[in-house]
Amino acid sequence: MEPKTPYYAVIFSAQRAEGDNGYAEMAGRMEELAKTMPGYLGFESARGVDGFGIAVSYWESEEAIANWKKHADHAEAQRRGRAEWYENYELRVARVERAYGMNKAR
């Protein structure tokens, strides 16, 4: 995934609380739903065994991010995240200025 810069990244760093409590099912559903949103460019995430994870979603514009944030199903997921799934989180909206990479399989 390497769209033309500039584009936007939402960096979500979070410590999960104990237990699943419906998290995995919701996370999968949100990932699928995000793909259907206007301006969606991509998503990647990693979580260690300690429960700390970073998820980054990529968007064409700040408007696309705002639109995704207020989607009703996503708003409900956010509410449950704060109440049940996360001990703490930080969310950062950033403008990607430049990007490069390497892929040995290419």
Added chain:
Amino acid sequence: MEPKTPYYAVIFSAQRAEGDNGYAEMAGRMEELAKTMPGYLGFESARGVDGFGIAVSYWESEEAIANWKKHADHAEAQRRGRAEWYENYELRVARVERAYGMNKAR
């Protein structure tokens, strides 16, 4: 860690190759070294059992990022990363426009 926006994030997403090959020792050393660099604001990372990880470092300016990129020890770590430690990676430099969070322990 919540500095005043705007500041900069380097988002490094990478698939590790098999085996350690000195990676863990170098990663620890680079994390300590980065802390001594001018304009360093913070670092966080997560890697899943599949070897895919996301590391984000935060900096005051693009100049601070450029300065860190060209540090001799870091340049050597980058070279070994491309040769030995990663199957693929993407690196993105982004300007953090806004941030917010939650911490239940606070």
